[in-house]
Amino acid sequence: MRTMLVVLALLLAGCAGSPRLGDRLPRRGDEIVVAGQYFHTGAPVVLWTDPGGYDAYRVERRFAAFERSDWDSTRAEWIAKNDGRVLTPNRYGLRAAGLSEEQREQVRGGGWSLDQLQDRIDQFVLHYDVCGTARQCFNILHDHRGLSVHFLIDLDGTIYQTLDLKERARHATIANDRSVGVEIANMGAYQVGKPNPFDQWYATDNAGRTVITIPPRFKDGGLRVAPTAERPLRPRGDKPIVGTVQGMDLVMYDLTDAQYESLAKLSATLCTVLPRIRPDYPRDEQGRLVTRMLTEDRFSAFGGILGHYHVQTNKQDPGPALDWDWLIDETKRLMRERPAAAEPAPR
Numbered sequence: 001m002r003t004m005l006v007v008l009a010l011l012l013a014g015c016a017g018s019p020r021l022g023d024r025l026p027r028r029g030d031e032i033v034v035a036g037q038y039f040h041t042g043a044p045v046v047l048w049t050d051p052g053g054y055d056a057y058r059v060e061r062r063f064a065a066f067e068r069s070d071w072d073s074t075r076a077e078w079i080a081k082n083d084g085r086v087l088t089p090n091r092y093g094l095r096a097a098g099l100s101e102e103q104r105e106q107v108r109g110g111g112w113s114l115d116q117l118q119d120r121i122d123q124f125v126l127h128y129d130v131c132g133t134a135r136q137c138f139n140i141l142h143d144h145r146g147l148s149v150h151f152l153i154d155l156d157g158t159i160y161q162t163l164d165l166k167e168r169a170r171h172a173t174i175a176n177d178r179s180v181g182v183e184i185a186n187m188g189a190y191q192v193g194k195p196n197p198f199d200q201w202y203a204t205d206n207a208g209r210t211v212i213t214i215p216p217r218f219k220d221g222g223l224r225v226a227p228t229a230e231r232p233l234r235p236r237g238d239k240p241i242v243g244t245v246q247g248m249d250l251v252m253y254d255l256t257d258a259q260y261e262s263l264a265k266l267s268a269t270l271c272t273v274l275p276r277i278r279p280d281y282p283r284d285e286q287g288r289l290v291t292r293m294l295t296e297d298r299f300s301a302f303g304g305i306l307g308h309y310h311v312q313t314n315k316q317d318p319g320p321a322l323d324w325d326w327l328i329d330e331t332k333r334l335m336r337e338r339p340a341a342a343e344p345a346p347r
Contacts (some may be wrong), residue, residue: 034165035114039273043265045159054138056162057076059089061143070198077218094118097167097177112166120164122276122303123179125172128317130188135159137183151182155212156225157258159266174312175311189252189319192242202253210238230256243320245309246292252322264327268334269306278304279331282325289324
């Protein structure tokens with residue numbers, strides 16, 4: 001009799017703890033979506049389904065006047081601007097390269113399993129956006145260029161996910177079928193001695209520190225944290241950093257502390273969930289960072305974290321300022337420790 005009562009009590013306790021029909025299941029606010037499943041990052045994440053999110057599944061333009069944002073208006077304007085070349089309503093596609101006809105039919109409706117994506121995705125491509133803020137980056141990509149990227153990282157470290165990773169975003173040409181892409185808010189790199197927009201975006205405060213000054217035409221920039229609190233990473237970031245990419249001497253300002261922290265957490269999450277993305281960058285024979293486009297053979301064989309300039313000769317992002325060694329070391333540390341996801345700040 002006592003045994004029956006214990007079993008009954010356990011069953012009742014289990015039922016009391018189970019979600020009921022119509023219950024709202026809370027989201028912490030740090031999850032990304034991979035093949036329809038949530039994975040915690042420990043960083044602030046805004047999904048395309050969240051208020052204030054950026055939805056790359058939408059056909060209409062996000063920032064055009066409402067009465068001109070529909071696809072017919074967009075198509076007419078794009079035809080005029082692109083010499084008659086018609087872009088598609090969707091800014092993304094199917095990861096179709098190398099799929100058999102049977103596999104293509106299985107996934108063409110979005111039916112990727114996590115196992116299938118884990119077998120397919122082996123690169124994480126880093127970009128700077130040359131737009132300054134995530135809001136302006138999404139505006140340019142989605143409304144004006146017909147492009148997309150899976151993630152945006154804003155100046156305050158907020159990660160915006162615009163698409164499930166099962167989608168083939170249009171961000172890095174030959175890498176698109178096998179990669180995940182992120183655009184990091186930063187004004188980019190410029191040839192030494194050539195014009196640049198730094199005087200519009202960076203200033204020195206009363207303490208002599210470099211601070212980001214979003215131009216008035218962008219208002220508050222859409223940041224969730226006050227932009228005056230954001231400054232490039234120190235001690236490296238108070239001055240522009242000079243380095244060589246694609247054989248050119250370039251100058252740029254570093255990322256913010258918040259961006260580095262979120263990028264490392266996102267990298268660690270992706271390398272854990274999609275283990276063919278190794279926590280490492282392309283290296284030469286001496287183990288140093290490769291700073292130009294990879295050869296065809298090396299690109300084909302490389303699985304890990306790489307820059308846009310490793311994919312294309314006409315690209316320099318993420319530029320010479322990115323601290324690759326810190327990023328990889330921190331990514332590996334987070335993967336070893338696998339800390340519990342922190343409670344997100346209320347939105």
